[in-house]
Amino acid sequence: MSSMGDPADENLERKEMDVRNLSSSHGQEPYVHKVGIPPRQNLFKEFQSTVKETLFADDPLRSFKDQSKSRKLILGIEAIFPIVSWGRTYNLTKFRGDLIAGLTIASLCIPQDIGYAKLANLDPQYGLYSSFIPPLIYAVMGSSRDIAIGPVAVVSLLLGTLLQSEIDPIANPVDYRRLAFTATFFAGITQATLGVLRLGFLIDFLSHAAIVGFMGGAAITIALQQLKGFLGIAKFSKKTDVISVMHSVLSSAHHGWNWQTIVIGASFLGFLLFAKYIGKKNPKFFWVPAIAPLVSVVLSTLFVFLTRADKHGVAIVKHLEKGLNPSSVKEIYFTGDYLGKGFRIGIVAGMIALTEATAIGRTFASMKDYQLDGNKEMVALGAMNVVGSMTSCYVATGSFSRSAVNFMAGCETAVSNIVMSVVVFLTLQFLTPLFKYTPNAILATIIISAVINLVDYKAAILIWKIDKFDFVACMGAFFGVVFASVEIGLLIAVSISFAKILLQVTRPRTAILGKIPRTTVYRNIQQYPEATRVPGVLIIRVDSAIYFSNSNYVKERILRWLVDEEELVKGDYQTRIQFLMVEMSPVTDIDTSGIHTLEELFRSLQKRNVQLVLANPGPIVIDKLHTSNFAALLGEDKIFLTVAEAVAYCSPKLAEEP
Numbered sequence: 001m002s003s004m005g006d007p008a009d010e011n012l013e014r015k016e017m018d019v020r021n022l023s024s025s026h027g028q029e030p031y032v033h034k035v036g037i038p039p040r041q042n043l044f045k046e047f048q049s050t051v052k053e054t055l056f057a058d059d060p061l062r063s064f065k066d067q068s069k070s071r072k073l074i075l076g077i078e079a080i081f082p083i084v085s086w087g088r089t090y091n092l093t094k095f096r097g098d099l100i101a102g103l104t105i106a107s108l109c110i111p112q113d114i115g116y117a118k119l120a121n122l123d124p125q126y127g128l129y130s131s132f133i134p135p136l137i138y139a140v141m142g143s144s145r146d147i148a149i150g151p152v153a154v155v156s157l158l159l160g161t162l163l164q165s166e167i168d169p170i171a172n173p174v175d176y177r178r179l180a181f182t183a184t185f186f187a188g189i190t191q192a193t194l195g196v197l198r199l200g201f202l203i204d205f206l207s208h209a210a211i212v213g214f215m216g217g218a219a220i221t222i223a224l225q226q227l228k229g230f231l232g233i234a235k236f237s238k239k240t241d242v243i244s245v246m247h248s249v250l251s252s253a254h255h256g257w258n259w260q261t262i263v264i265g266a267s268f269l270g271f272l273l274f275a276k277y278i279g280k281k282n283p284k285f286f287w288v289p290a291i292a293p294l295v296s297v298v299l300s301t302l303f304v305f306l307t308r309a310d311k312h313g314v315a316i317v318k319h320l321e322k323g324l325n326p327s328s329v330k331e332i333y334f335t336g337d338y339l340g341k342g343f344r345i346g347i348v349a350g351m352i353a354l355t356e357a358t359a360i361g362r363t364f365a366s367m368k369d370y371q372l373d374g375n376k377e378m379v380a381l382g383a384m385n386v387v388g389s390m391t392s393c394y395v396a397t398g399s400f401s402r403s404a405v406n407f408m409a410g411c412e413t414a415v416s417n418i419v420m421s422v423v424v425f426l427t428l429q430f431l432t433p434l435f436k437y438t439p440n441a442i443l444a445t446i447i448i449s450a451v452i453n454l455v456d457y458k459a460a461i462l463i464w465k466i467d468k469f470d471f472v473a474c475m476g477a478f479f480g481v482v483f484a485s486v487e488i489g490l491l492i493a494v495s496i497s498f499a500k501i502l503l504q505v506t507r508p509r510t511a512i513l514g515k516i517p518r519t520t521v522y523r524n525i526q527q528y529p530e531a532t533r534v535p536g537v538l539i540i541r542v543d544s545a546i547y548f549s550n551s552n553y554v555k556e557r558i559l560r561w562l563v564d565e566e567e568l569v570k571g572d573y574q575t576r577i578q579f580l581m582v583e584m585s586p587v588t589d590i591d592t593s594g595i596h597t598l599e600e601l602f603r604s605l606q607k608r609n610v611q612l613v614l615a616n617p618g619p620i621v622i623d624k625l626h627t628s629n630f631a632a633l634l635g636e637d638k639i640f641l642t643v644a645e646a647v648a649y650c651s652p653k654l655a656e657e658p
Contacts, residue, residue: 035622035639082376083140086413094412101411102419104287105148105402107294109420110427112151112402112450114317114435115443118229119156119222120394121169122180125321125432127151130388132424133325134396135417137384143373145413146364147357148402148420149384153451154218155353155395157225159183161240161486162345166338179342182333185389186346191354192382200374203355207500209467210493211355212459213474217481217489219454222447229444230265232258232313242482258313264303265441268296272449286408293446300442301435315440320432324425325391332389350385352490353397357381360398364407401450469500508544510557512565513583513643520644522583534647536575536654538565539615541583546594555597558582559604579650580605581613583643590621595628602634614639615646 067075078085109131117127131150138149159180163169169176194200224245228236233256237248275292278285303309310316333339358374365372385395406416464471473496481489511524514531522539525531533539540558544550558580566577590598602612612634617625622639625631631639640646 035617035641079376080379081140082143083414090413090415095415097410097412098415099419101406101409101416103423104290104409105406105416106420106423107291108402108405109148109150109399110424111293111297111443111446112399113424114320114438115447116151116153116156117394118440118443119153119225119447120151120160120180121164122160122177122394123321124317124435125428126177126180126392126394128424128428128432129325129391130393130396132421132428133391133393134384134388135421137387138380139414139417139421141376141380141383142414143376143380144361144365144398145368145370146403146407146411147361147398147414147417148406149417150396150399150402150420151394152353152356152397152399153222153447154215154356154454155349155397157218157222157240158352158486158490159345159349159395162348164238166341166345175338178331178333179338179345180394181328181331181389181392182338182342183345183349184385184393184395185332186343187350187353187395188346188382188385188387188389190347190350190382191378191385194354195375195378195380195382198375200358200378203351203358205497205501206355206494207470207473207497209463209470209474210477210497211359212456212463213477214481214489214493216455216457216460217478218486219451220482221486222451226444226448229315229440230262230269230448231256232261232315232441240485258315260309260312261314261439261441264300264309264314264439265445268300268442269445269448271296272445276449283408286405290405290409293449296442296446297435297438301438304439305437309439310437317435317438317440317443320435322428322432324428325393327390328392329390348487348490349395350382353385353395354378354381356400357398360400360403364403367407401453469503473497473500502549505544505547506549507553508542508550510543510554510561511541512561513539513541515647520642522643522647534650536577537579537581537647537650538562538577539581539583539643539647541586543586545589546587546597547589547591548593551591551593551597554594555601555604558601562605562608562610575654577610578654579611579613581615581643581646581650583615584617584621585615587621588618590624592628595624595630598625598630599633602630612638613646613650615643616641 074084110128113127113131114124115127117124117130120126135149138147142149160169163176163179163183167176167179194202220242221240224242225240227233227245227249231249231252233248233252235248235252235256237244239245272289272292275289279287279289304314304316333342358377361372361377381397385393388394388396409416460471460474463474473493476496477489477493479489480492511526512533513522514525514528514533515522516528516531523531524541525533538561540561542554542558544554546554562577562580568574569576598612605612614625614634617639622631625634625639637649640649
């Protein structure tokens with residue numbers, strides 16, 4: 001019978017299979033392996049080792065060892081600017097792939113950027129600004145070959161919602177724009193700080209399920225927000241929840257909708273969805289959905305210009321500022337009431353942008369089988385947003401749709417971002433007047449078609465099948481965004497993720513083990529129904545470290561197992577429980593509260609005339625058991641290498657029971 005599927009015992013299977021009862025017919029005692037005690041570590045070295053494993057597991061200074069000063073300088077420059085490293089092997093073949101990819105994502109980013117800027121309640125040129133400077137910074141400092149940098153829908157909506165709650169963008173556009181730059185500055189500071197201090201693991205506290213729900217809810221919210229431009233509604237709710245939005249839509253149905261705008265929007269939405277269908281049907285035509293938004297902008301703009309549809313109620317972009325990014329250093333709030341607000345908004349926006357970029361980077365890095373340095377990514381993203389905040393940009397990050405197109409177009413390095421940036425530069429310098437007659441409906445349509453893929457219902461179904469608690473986190477984040485606001489949904493996502501961690505820490509799993517027939521392997525009796533209990537011995541496995549947060553629960557749960565087992569034994573007239581064995585291989589650590597709990601368990605079992613036995617404690621645990629003198633209290637002859645050896649010790653004792 002295979003024992004695969006029980007991860008907590010998998011690493012001991014071979015060792016336990018080799019254990020044999022060495023008792024012979026001459027009455028020889030079985031051989032028992034002594035559990036080793038690791039040498040005591042110096043307190044400073046132990047602390048140093050813990051910090052290194054937590055913050056420097058990748059040993060970033062490893063490559064600097066035994067190097068000359070000049071070599072260390074070069075390695076230091078390469079660590080900060082990876083382009084220096086891979087740039088030495090760059091060639092024309094790679095540039096050909098990057099050129100095609102860069103031109104392709106540029107055709108996609110230009111119309112998207114204009115729309116996303118409106119989503120953030122900023123003038124359309126700020127979206128283009130954010131796809132010019134940040135990609136250049138990232139190309140020099142980033143370590144991902146595939147991420148396409150620029151504004152994204154979710155962060156734009158989040159930023160717009162949070163900023164709008166502080167300043168009215170219509171009544172006070174100057175202060176609103178200044179607060180946006182301030183938030184972008186602190187978003188970059190947050191990201192860079194996490195990278196420098198190597199605290200990137202903090203973003204892992206937001207679970208995958210919560211991200212799926214948050215992204216799906218944000219996509220629905222973004223799509224609903226676009227009904228204003230899609231239907232040609234002039235007065236629209238400033239709130240983002242579905243009830244407020246639908247009330248605005250329905251209340252304006254009789255007098256606020258513009259049929260010409262609806263025709264334009266519906267026609268091009270059908271065109272964009274058809275282009276996406278072609279791209280999915282045949283990957284060779286990936287460029288069709290990539291250039292479809294730009295084609296839509298050109299055709300719709302030409303149509304409005306020729307028919308003068310703007311004279312009949314079709315809202316257009318009107319003015320798009322020409323020229324490169326102006327300096328915004330003096331516009332950032334470094335003092336005053338808005339400093340704290342910008343700092344708070346920046347942290348939230350920076351963390352969400354970082355989470356999205358990290359997820360995208362890891363996805364494509366695994367597809368191309370290369371390593372992504374998470375801390376370098378954070379520093380690069382932070383640097384580009386800090387510089388961006390000083391050059392009239394708002395928060396930029398990795399875009400999933402553009403990164404996917406970048407990947408499929410055959411990008412080789414981050415040079416594709418440079419190509420995209422050059423195209424945006426040319427657009428800002430020479431082409432912005434051509435967007436004057438671009439209808440808002442087409443921008444709304446482009447955003448709707450872009451965010452549809454963020455609603456990953458297949459992932460939600462899979463989450464339901466795998467883990468119901470994860471599904472609760474997913475749906476909590478989803479409904480929080482849809483029915484409340486983006487920040488409420490984000491708060492719910494973070495809260496449920498932390499609640500799951502706390503639940504797992506405070507309520508660890510325990511299991512009763514039984515013996516697999518014809519082996520010396522002991523497994524969970526619920527997973528392996530053929531596993532048989534050892535008469536007179538209750539074997540319990542604790543699947544977690546034992547800390548102050550869960551030690552009382554562990555003790556109470558073990559005693560409940562014992563009471564239940566004693567009732568079962570009495571009913572079946574079996575041998576009473578004389579030994580309670582705790583299998584400790586999954587117990588990676590134990591603190592003073594855990595030791596105290598074992599002492600209480602030991603005394604409680606003594607009163608019941610039941611002996612406590614331990615099997616396979618790890619090096620940290622066994623060291624603490626001896627240091628605390630618990631091993632002496634228990635008796636060192638009751639700590640065993642394997643469950644099989646512990647059972648072999650207990651069996652003769654049970655036979656002696658009258």
